[in-house]
Amino acid sequence: MQRLKSIGAWIDERVQLGSAIAEVAEHPVPRSSASWWYVFGSATLVVFILQVVTGICLATVYTPAADRAWNSLIYLDYQQPLGWYLRALHGWGSNFMIALMLVHMVQVFLFGAYKYPRELTWVAGCVLLLSTLGMAFTGQVLRFDQNAYWGLGIGASIAGRFPLVGFKIVRLLLGGPIIAGETLSRFFALHVFVIPGLLIAFVGLHLFLVLRLGINEWPMPGRIVRRDTYLEEYRNIVRTDGEPFFPYAAQKDLVFAGLIILSLLVVAAIAGPIGPNGPPDPTIIQTVPRPDLFFLWLFSLFALLPPWTETFLMLVGPPLVIGILFALPFISGTGEKSWRRRPVSVVIVILTFTLIGTLTWLGTFSPWSPVMEAWSSAPTPFDYVKGRTPLELQGALLIQSKQCRNCHSLGGEGGLRGPALDDTAVRLTRDQMVRQIIQGGGNMPAYGKNLTPAEVNAIVAFLATMHPRGEPPAHDSATPSD
Amino acid sequence: MDQSTEKTSRRTFLFRLGLAINAIAVAIFAIPILGYMLSPARRFTWLDWISLGAVTDYPENQTRLSEYVNPYRKPWDGETARIPCWVRRMSGESFQVFAINCTHLGCPVRWFAGSDLFMCPCHGGAFYADGRHASGPPPRPLYQYRHKVEAGQLWVRAGELPTLGQPEV
Secondary structure, X not given: OXXXXXXXXXXXXXXXXXHHHHHHHHOEXXXXXXXXXXXXXXXXXXXXXXXXXXXXXXHOOOOOOOOOHHHXXXXXXXXXXXXXXXXXXXXXXXHHHHHHXXXXXXXXXXXXXXOOOOHHHHHHHHHHHHHHHHHHHHHHXXXXXXXXXXXXXXXXHHHHOOOOOHHHHHHHHHOOOOOOHHHHHHXXXXXXXXXXXXXXXXXXXXXXXXXXXXXXXXXXXXXXXXXXXXXXXXXXXXXHHEXXXXXXXXHHHHHHHHHHHHHHHHHHHHHOOOOOOOOOOOOOOOOOOOOOHHHHHHHHHHHHOOHHHHHHXXXXXXXXXXXXXXXXXXHOOOEEOOHXXXXXHHHHHHHHHHXXXXXXXXXXXXXXXXXXOHHXXXXXXXXXXXXXXXXXXXXXXXXXXXXXXXXXXXXXXXXXXXXXXXXXXXXXXXXXXXXXXXXXXXXXXXXXXXXXXXXXXXXXXHHOOOOOOOOOOOOOOOOOOO | OOHHHXXXXXXXXXXXXXXXXXXHHHHHHHHHHHHHHHHHHHOOOOOEEEEEEEHHHOOOOEEEEEEEEOOOOOOOOHHHHEEEEEXXXXXXXXXXXXXXXXXXXXXXXXXXXXXXXXXXXXXXXXXXXXXXXXXXXXXXXXXXXXXXXXXOEEEEEEOOOOEOOEOOO
């Protein structure tokens, strides 16, 4: 013990940081800020540090060349000792980091911690938000599989919609005319050098500002923030009701961060590495590209937005949202801090998370996508072929061979893009069925050119039997017998 | 002029000279850096005529998957140098060669001969056999490559990723 102390003293004489560190560790913070609600920022930072560590480990084996990346991923998963676990930690770590960061952001927002004098802390935080999402996107590209390849195509197609110079932006993004070796190298440089540099710089700034300006006191309804009085009030709180940050407030941060690390270790061990889902060979077109979890809401949005609004929303939406985020402390930098007196803020949070949550949930099963193999793998339910005439059976066959099942389900199996066919006869008369098949409409293509009249006849004959027992088929009131 | 003012003006001169030299040096340094990073945007076009094989490889009234190798491939591109495309032969030497990329956001479209439709797995786009939009979010028909039949071979002019910013490749 004496030995350690004398070594410590030797170092401190030459580094001279001991007193500064002690001052930071023990600086007084409002007692009310030593709360479990305040632990999410430090947890995000801890997971970031873990990401850097696991990222460095992966970089000693992973090869960022388009012809080698896939093989290095397979090697990591199956041959490198504990390579699968490092990949799992890094992939799940990224999900944890985004989740914790979002919770931290919502907590800061609802507690009014972005208000005077902490506006720049919030702005630095917004830069960190964008950088972290950038890390998530570039990281999923580095997992160079089919999702990554076609995901890059989607990014390029969005960039290509930019007026006039769109095609130039595409080439800058891809490093050339198409997705190739230089694309992966570009994203590697971004993911390993550029964005981490930004992150480290802005985390430093963010932490420095938090230390300098003090941790936000617990927001009390009725305590209004005013520029001319706040600093004095805050100093009073710290003086009269303050506690040293370490260990009083830091202990909760420590506990939560430790629990987060442990849960990441467990989740990574149980769930294993994320992907890769197939070699990035563009000629393998039997593929269903999907983004990672935290981008699924965007995937759903692109499927559900009215097409005529898309280019406008893609170009105007992100700058608008990001602009509002950055401008927040300048729009409402004073006033009430407590969410109890800020109903608009609470509503915004609830609406945003409901929207993004719903879109994410939809993205997990993407009802708008045809199920590409349903026509040949989802059989007609047995009950629907019992006691049918030959013409009706021919219709049932055509519903399979013409890929109708890719978008329509029978007996719960098939696509969800169009309505289930089990009760077609209740909803449509024969004439309406013929029109819908031949002319299409809604989300359905026109099949008139691909079906002979006899085939249409057979399909309609079968569909006319598609009504649940006891429910009469629809009929046109002008024609008494169908 | 007394001694102290002379010393000050020499010192400030040296300081300002140092700033100026570094400003010029950094500006000159920026030129190759910017030239290097912006080079992909400066080249006007990457296109070349590529053969997709003999015309007899493509039966009439059928749409078949074909592929070509990127004419500007680098040695480390690996599989990404192989680009697929859909070749539709109507009759004789009448062809349509479609890019694999859906015109909505670039996912690979799949041809179904049974229903004469291209379907996209991402956001539900569908196209008719001649490339026209049938359903879903795509804003325009499938991108087509310029093509020609020469010496019994089908040639396409290809090498760039088609997007809405540059649909005619």
